[in-house]
Amino acid sequence: MKRLKKVISVSCVLSLAMTSVAMADKKDTLQQSISGYNTNAALNFSDQYAWQLFTDLNHPADLSNCGPARHKALGDDGLTVWEVWQSREETFLDGAVRPPRWREGCNDGGFYSYPEGNYSNFDDEAVRINKKAYRFIRSKQLYSLDEQERLAQDGVTDIDFPLGSKTVKAGWVKIEEADKPFYHWVEVERDDEVIIFGLSAIHIASKDFPTWFWATFEHVDNNTRWNLTYPEAFPGWVVPSKDSAACPPSNLACNQIPEGYGLEGTKWENYRLRGTQTEIVDNRGNPTILVNSHLEGVLDQESMSCISCHALAVKGESGDSMPIPITEGTNENGLPMGHIGALNPTLFLDNNGSPIPYVGLDYVWTLRNAKRENF
Structure with a gap:
């Protein structure tokens, strides 16, 4: 398959997406995009910024330094940058054991380092955490459920991750050998059988401002193939895509790739931006919606909002790690409905009306994956 080298330069696209990043050369620009933040680009050029994050985080990784491989181009085989970040499973260990230092864990081989028999990431979803977020979790002992409860008991109302924190959630689907050129893929040995998994969904959360920047991407097969093969798990794109970087204003759901990011001729040209989210409501007060049809395929897509849902991520003084439900009722098809727009303040009150x-x-x-300490 023909692959084009990615151009990482101060081009027209980068001038929009990276306006506040004054870097001296191409290598520094790539590294800054991966590890830093850009409030102006995230808020004012959201879709362009999403594609820049997509291409930079999917750049092939250098396992020796846990960063981008300078000698490789976008689309080359191997683990991507986000795949060498710490996984959810490697961060929240049994007994709330302190996870290893970043350098010890981030270059351990990504997916291929998981304990034998642990393939839940491929059957469900994978979650990866970048260096800033991981070091914050480690330094604040947030890998401990007991510590989270102690903070609540001490009256701490909010945890504040540093700007530049990022997480990636990914969804996978089993594919065939013939599908490899069109997917980012990995092979996993299970019960003496090698299974090929193709990346079908990738969701990026980047803390460029207090309420985070949200962008979600899907493989085109989610709406043209898997929705027909597995309709219950892949309901298709019920909510239209919105992409001002690739599409004209008259048709933001054109489902194309934008020019200038080096996607053409690579496996990544088969992925689409489904949308971005920066505010809980639009300028007319209407709730904003952002959904990934794979990662939220079993939910009511029209009532999905990343900001609204994640605003419910709280930990009480004791008990349930998810004290406020992320769904409320069902739609006419029996699918759980989420919260959209501004949250009802009563969600944060007990049955007596007290906070x-x-x-x-x-x-x-x-953080809800934190474990109990062993005393």
């Missing part, structure tokens, strides 16, 4: 003692987890649902 629930809790600590806000700064939109980071991954």
Whole structure:
């Protein structure tokens, strides 16, 4: 398959998406996009910024330094940058054991380092955490459920991740050998059988401002193939895509790729931006919606909002790691409905109307995977 080298330069696209990043050369620009933040680009050029994050985080990784491989181009085989970040499973260990230092864990081989028999990431979803977010979790002992409860008991109301924190959630589907050129893929050995998994969904959360920047991408097969093969798990794109970087204003759901990002001729040309989210409501007060039809395929897509859902990521003084349900009722098809727009304040009150003692987890649902300490 023909692959074009990605141009990482101060082009027209980068001038929009990276306006506040004054970097001296191409290598520094790539590294800054991966590890830093850009409030102006995220808010004012959201779709362009989403594609820049997509291409940079999917750049092939250098396992020796846990960063982008300078000698490789977008679309080359191997693990991507986000795949060498710490996984959810490697961060939240049994007994709330302190996870290893970043350098010890981030270059351990990504997916291929999982304990034998642990393939839940491929059957469900994978979650990866970048260096800033991981070091924050580690330094604040947020990998401990007991510590989260102690914070709530001490009256701490909100945890605040540093700007530049990022998480990636990915969805996978089993594919055939013939599908490999059109997917980012990995092979996993299970019960003496090698199974090929193709990346079908990737959701990026980047803290470029207090309520985070949200962008979600899907493989085109989710709406043209898997929705026909597995209609219950892949309901298709019920909510139209919105992409001002690739599409004209008259048709934001054109479902194309934008020019200038080096996607053409690579496996990544088969992925589409489904949308971005920066605010809980639009300028007319209408709730904003952002949904990934794979990752939220079993939910009512028209009532999905990343900001609204993740705003419910809180931890109480004790008990349930998810004290406020992320769904409320069902639609006419029996699918659970989520919260959209501004949240009802009563969600944060107990049955007597008193505030629930809790600590806000700064939109980071991954923290609910924290484990109990062994005393």
